[in-house]
Amino acid sequence: MKIAILGAGQLGRMLALAGIPLGLEFSFLDPSERPCAAALGKHVRADYIDAAAIESLTSGATVVTTEFENVPAEAMRLAGRSAPAFPTAQILSMTQDRVSEKALFQRLGIPTAAYMAINSRERLENFASLGPCIVKTRRLGYDGKGQYRVREPADVAGAWTLLGAGPLIAEEWLQFDREISIIAVRGRDGSLAFYPVSENEHRNGVLVLARSRLDDPIQPLAEDHARRIMAELGYVGVMAVEFFQRGNALLANEIAPRVHNTGHWTIEGALTSQFENHLRALLGLPLGSTAVHRHSAMVNCLGIMPDRATVLRVPGAHLHDYRKLPMPGRKVGHITCTGETDEQVTALLNQIIHTTGVGARGDSLIKHGKQ
Amino acid sequence: MKIAILGAGQLGRMLALAGIPLGLEFSFLDPSERPCAAALGKHVRADYIDAAAIESLTSGATVVTTEFENVPAEAMRLAGRSAPAFPTAQILSMTQDRVSEKALFQRLGIPTAAYMAINSRERLENFASLGPCIVKTRRLGYDGKGQYRVREPADVAGAWTLLGAGPLIAEEWLQFDREISIIAVRGRDGSLAFYPVSENEHRNGVLVLARSRLDDPIQPLAEDHARRIMAELGYVGVMAVEFFQRGNALLANEIAPRVHNTGHWTIEGALTSQFENHLRALLGLPLGSTAVHRHSAMVNCLGIMPDRATVLRVPGAHLHDYRKLPMPGRKVGHITCTGETDEQVTALLNQIIHTTGVGARGDSLIKHGKQ
Numbered sequence: 049m050k051i052a053i054l055g056a057g058q059l060g061r062m063l064a065l066a067g068i069p070l071g072l073e074f075s076f077l078d079p080s081e082r083p084c085a086a087a088l089g090k091h092v093r094a095d096y097i098d099a100a101a102i103e104s105l106t107s108g109a110t111v112v113t114t115e116f117e118n119v120p121a122e123a124m125r126l127a128g129r130s131a132p133a134f135p136t137a138q139i140l141s142m143t144q145d146r147v148s149e150k151a152l153f154q155r156l157g158i159p160t161a162a163y164m165a166i167n168s169r170e171r172l173e174n175f176a177s178l179g180p181c182i183v184k185t186r187r188l189g190y191d192g193k194g195q196y197r198v199r200e201p202a203d204v205a206g207a208w209t210l211l212g213a214g215p216l217i218a219e220e221w222l223q224f225d226r227e228i229s230i231i232a233v234r235g236r237d238g239s240l241a242f243y244p245v246s247e248n249e250h251r252n253g254v255l256v257l258a259r260s261r262l263d264d265p266i267q268p269l270a271e272d273h274a275r276r277i278m279a280e281l282g283y284v285g286v287m288a289v290e291f292f293q294r295g296n297a298l299l300a301n302e303i304a305p306r307v308h309n310t311g312h313w314t315i316e317g318a319l320t321s322q323f324e325n326h327l328r329a330l331l332g333l334p335l336g337s338t339a340v341h342r343h344s345a346m347v348n349c350l351g352i353m354p355d356r357a358t359v360l361r362v363p364g365a366h367l368h369d370y371r372k373l374p375m376p377g378r379k380v381g382h383i384t385c386t387g388e389t390d391e392q393v394t395a396l397l398n399q400i401i402h403t404t405g406v407g408a409r410g411d412s413l414i415k416h417g418k419q
Numbered sequence: 420m421k422i423a424i425l426g427a428g429q430l431g432r433m434l435a436l437a438g439i440p441l442g443l444e445f446s447f448l449d450p451s452e453r454p455c456a457a458a459l460g461k462h463v464r465a466d467y468i469d470a471a472a473i474e475s476l477t478s479g480a481t482v483v484t485t486e487f488e489n490v491p492a493e494a495m496r497l498a499g500r501s502a503p504a505f506p507t508a509q510i511l512s513m514t515q516d517r518v519s520e521k522a523l524f525q526r527l528g529i530p531t532a533a534y535m536a537i538n539s540r541e542r543l544e545n546f547a548s549l550g551p552c553i554v555k556t557r558r559l560g561y562d563g564k565g566q567y568r569v570r571e572p573a574d575v576a577g578a579w580t581l582l583g584a585g586p587l588i589a590e591e592w593l594q595f596d597r598e599i600s601i602i603a604v605r606g607r608d609g610s611l612a613f614y615p616v617s618e619n620e621h622r623n624g625v626l627v628l629a630r631s632r633l634d635d636p637i638q639p640l641a642e643d644h645a646r647r648i649m650a651e652l653g654y655v656g657v658m659a660v661e662f663f664q665r666g667n668a669l670l671a672n673e674i675a676p677r678v679h680n681t682g683h684w685t686i687e688g689a690l691t692s693q694f695e696n697h698l699r700a701l702l703g704l705p706l707g708s709t710a711v712h713r714h715s716a717m718v719n720c721l722g723i724m725p726d727r728a729t730v731l732r733v734p735g736a737h738l739h740d741y742r743k744l745p746m747p748g749r750k751v752g753h754i755t756c757t758g759e760t761d762e763q764v765t766a767l768l769n770q771i772i773h774t775t776g777v778g779a780r781g782d783s784l785i786k787h788g789k790q
């Protein structure tokens with residue numbers, strides 16, 4: 049069976065590493081010259097909406113998916129002519145627009161930050177007069193790109209200069225206790241599975257740390273929100289939902305209709321990884337157990353990989369080098385460690401951060417070992 | 420860094436699956452048309468002793484290894500001109516000859532079955548007159564091939580007809596309590612690590628089942644034997660040593676100077692797999708933790724792969740499909756399951772065997788859940 053994937057970055061690479069043991073083969077469509085998943089299957093190099101390339105990509109494919117949520121929905125629609133395609137073009141279109149995503153949350157009764165669709169400077173000025181906010185492009189933002197923080201009305205001018213050319217959304221600047229995400233998976237038969245929530249830490253909009261949170265009291269609420277979203281969309285595959293937690297409430301931030309950086313710790317930390325479960329879901333195979341028997345934490349390698357031997361000297365450190373060219377801020381790899389207790393994982397993470405310098409610029413990222 | 424491997428079968432495939440996340444690249448030399456590791460690196464198709472092919476294989480390689488212990492030692496010697504090669508040609512020559520292997524055990528004071536090098540029918544008749552024995556070719560035997568069981572002196576004629584053309588070894592037919600193996604790894608700096616012993620079950624000379632044995636009382640003795648062998652040979656990489664256990668004694672059967680089928684359960688069952696640790700050892704990287712936190716068992720898929728969905732319906736079953744053409748008795752894949760207790764693993768294994776038919780022909784392979 050062959051899986052056709054739009055995009056050939058690290059998520060495609062890790063999907064293939066999970067699928068090859070199951071006997072699956074992979075093909076990737078990616079305009080880059082040497083994308084990092086290409087070593088693990090056939091690489092069709094073309095633009096995403098090149099119909100001939102999509103035909104080549106999907107030739108013989110059992111199913112189509114994407115590892116890149118900003119892939120043109122039209123590409124997914126074209127690919128879906130040859131084989132079942134998940135997520136659908138319709139779901140992709142919806143999650144690619146921050147306003148329609150927020151509208152979905154509201155329709156389902158899932159709280160969000162206050163927000164407003166912005167199509168004029170006047171509207172933005174009105175929204176900014178209510179308090180600090182963050183202005184984002186409605187489409188194509190990721191890793192903190194296409195965002196501008198408006199602390200006070202005077203900042204609107206800067207935001208408008210930078211982002212005003214396209215449709216925007218303004219969101220209330222939230223005070224929150226922590227950021228969490230849940231990785232959920234839904235099969236073609238509607239079967240469901242959820243991983244323990246992940247507690248996440250971003251810097252400048254880019255994920256730096258993700259830690260499994262076993263038996264977290266917020267787990268049932270996060271599952272309930274994800275369940276409602278997936279049921280509403282008739283979703284198939286792995287989905288991540290990111291939340292801000294404030295007290296006992298979860299405010300939905302965004303949906304990633306794909307495997308997600310905050311679920312990378314499932315490779316070593318769960319009985320079945322998010323990557324294997326995405327493939328199982330797409331193919332109509334039974335979902336794998338999401339049971340987690342140890343605590344896990346993952347730190348991203350941004351810009352450049354740390355020294356391999358230094359990482360591997362840390363007992364139980366699992367290195368994932370995506371083999372991407374170094375570039376400031378770019379996600380080029382990650383390191384996961386697992387332990388019997390959360391304190392043990394914190395100690396290992398600190399050791400990784402202090403010996404290799406990943407994740408940290410001066411100060412330690414690990415401020416607490418508590419829940 | 421590039422790893423050059425002689426052979427491109429399932430062991431090469433699993434080495435690459437373990438090494439790609441570390442940022443390694445692979446090249447394989449294998450005379451087969453589409454060997455199953457070829458999907459994961461460059462495949463040089465040629466005979467093992469083709470000097471030009473070896474040059475192509477090792478071009479740019481940091482280190483050379485083999486996944487096939489019957490590779491001509493000469494190929495390893497040639498490859499070793501371009502990059503450090505482990506195991507060395509000398510070690511391969513020794514382990515390829517059952518008589519020199521047995522002599523090594525004896526030199527190190529490691530017990531073995533009584534044996535005799537056989538170069539005449541008369542010698543075999545003499546040895547067979549002492550009791551039941553098994554006659555094997557000195558070289559190139561694997562998975563029960565090149566063996567003949569001599570129950571009584573009258574069987575010598577059959578053995579001689581089948582195997583008498585080449586040098587042989589005759590070994591006492593042992594009564595034993597169980598078969599175990601230990602997977603050991605030694606780094607370039609002499610650092611050592613050992614996995615918990617594996618208890619193994621063969622049928623017709625082919626491994627069917629391997630189960631991790633945590634805190635087994637025989638562990639220290641198995642480690643001691645493996646340590647002495649590796650130190651004597653100046654060994655680098657993963658080695659498996661197979662033993663027959665009789666009471667509190669271990670009788671060494673054979674050495675596999677490579678990753679081994681009885682260590683496949685380390686992929687899911689140990690903090691670092693045998694495959695990753697072999698690569699770490701070769702590259703002079705710190706060895707990974709061999710800690711085991713759950714019980715594991717592995718069953719081989721012989722001849723043909725079972726239905727994928729049936730396997731994956733078993734909670735926590737890990738499927739490894741090597742993508743080899745079906746052939747009677749051929750190792751085409753394996754399935755591993757893990758659990759909190761040995762009884763839980765036995766129950767899962769039974770479920771796999773009963774629903775998929777792997778490993779079993781009629782009767783269950785699992786006779787006990789005891790240590």
